Amino acid sequence: MIPKLSLKAVSKTYPGAEIPAVDAIDLQVGAGETLALLGPSGCGKSTTLNMIVGLERPGAGRIEIDGRDVTDQPAGQRNVGLVFQDYAVFTSMTVRQNLAFGLAVRRQPRAAIARAVDEVAELLGMSDRLEARAADLGGSEMQRIAIGRTLVTRPAILLLDEPLSNLESAARLAMRRELRRLQKEIGLTIVYVTHDQIEALSLADRIAVMQAGRIRQIEAATRILSEPAHSFVASFLGEPPMTLLPGTLRDGIFEAGALRLPLVTDLPAGALTLGLRPQALRITAPEGAALSGTLRQLEPRGPEAVVTLDCAGRAIKVVVPSGTALPEPGQRAGLAVPDTALVAFDGDTNLRLSARIRMGEAA
């Protein structure tokens, strides 16, 4: 099947920049799918969106919509809608005038415009607000109009660039639900840019994690937390994320600075980054534990707490149910490390290694 949107080895280097903002990315989005581009500030998310909509031209590579090469097509001909976080709503106009704007500038017949506006207003639950002045609306209504203004043009693909980041948290939750409903009702194909993992996990079918202009992993939202393919993904996702220990494996001992861990594994000796999942570790008595340290910090988070242990100079985080009996800060604690808590990444490529790995006995 032809994907709705396809990026093939797309790169972009801004004039004067030494490194590409987007570096040979491959991406496919299916019809009706929501894909989140997730990554830290400056990783190339907005540049990618701007190339899809046609505001930036790729330096190399190819962009296809419904199997057609649009790489050199002007933005106006691509039928791609883009909504930014600053909702660009005309405050001097009414809701109706705002929604009609995109079709009016395209000189559509008035009756067709009125029909499209009514349809979208109904879809957004704003039919009774059409005559209100946009200036009198709250943030989430403004953002709904911004999305509505794009929807009236019936875009083949809707691009959303951090659309909820200007809203306060209750409005953000409501808009998230609203977007989910719109996806289902009109089967929109959406590319959603965010640096917020919760937003990506709750809205997207698949998540593409970007770092330094590269896509490190594309994975189903339901799997990416448990199956990171790259150490960056492991360090960026999860609350708290995995503890990553870059080090060396030699003769069954993993060394990260002063920290030494016995490992049973068929991995070859060499550079290795060991990941420890905070949710899978357990606090135990220090005596006889293969891994132990000093309790440094306890952060309550509702039903859970995050405990930080200093293990030979490395901070290791553990999630415990709140109310768990713990040593006092400054005292020693041991860690039980089940096999499920351990993930190995190649120390050079940062890619996940599939070899079996478990903790050995304390020396």
Ligand SMILES: Nc1ncnc2c1ncn2[C@@H]1O[C@H](COP(=O)(O)OP(=O)(O)OP(=O)(O)O)[C@@H](O)[C@H]1O
């Ligand atoms: N118009 C531009 N001219 C020159 N450099 C740019 C331009 N736009 C972005 N960049 C640079 O390209 C890189 C990627 O930026 P981009 O805005 O795509 O990242 P982002 O992931 O969307 O980040 P943010 O969330 O902060 O917007 C950054 O190093 C940025 O400084």
